[in-house]
Amino acid sequence: MSNIEQTNELSPLYKRIYVLVELIPAAQVATYGQIAEMVTCSPRVVGYAMAAVPEHLNLPWHRVINSQGKVSVRSDGEPSTGQRQLLQDEGVAFDKCGRVNFDEAAWHGPDWDWLQANDYNVAPPAGYKRIHK
Numbered sequence: 001m002s003n004i005e006q007t008n009e010l011s012p013l014y015k016r017i018y019v020l021v022e023l024i025p026a027a028q029v030a031t032y033g034q035i036a037e038m039v040t041c042s043p044r045v046v047g048y049a050m051a052a053v054p055e056h057l058n059l060p061w062h063r064v065i066n067s068q069g070k071v072s073v074r075s076d077g078e079p080s081t082g083q084r085q086l087l088q089d090e091g092v093a094f095d096k097c098g099r100v101n102f103d104e105a106a107w108h109g110p111d112w113d114w115l116q117a118n119d120y121n122v123a124p125p126a127g128y129k130r131i132h133k
Contacts, residue, residue, distance in 0.1 A: 004059075018049065026060070026091075029087065029092060029107060033067050040121050047072065065087075
C-alpha cells in the first residue's frame, strides 16, 4: 500500500488520481484528460487535484500537462516555469512553442490488468492509442 492510500486527509477521488500520477515514470507525461478518463472525472478536477498535492507526498505532479502538450497556466495566468524545468531536468523536451512531443514522452498508462484489478476505467479516451508491450 502506498503512502497515498494511507493518507487520511485526502478525498477518495484525489487518492485515486494521486495513485495514478504516482505511476507516471520520469521523462514521461500524462494529460489531465488521460488521468480523468481512468478515474472517471473531469480533466478540471484532475487539475484541481494537482494544484492541491500535499508536499509530503512527493508526487510527480509536474508530469501531468494539458492535451496540447503544454504546461497549463496557473491562477495568475502564467505557465509554471518550475513545472517545465522539472520536466526538462528529467529529459522531457519542449519545442519552440512550448509543447511536448507526445510521440516521445507520452505515458500510455498502466496495463489493462492493473486498471481492472484496481477498479479504474479501462476504456481509453476517444482517439487515444494505447501501446501494449
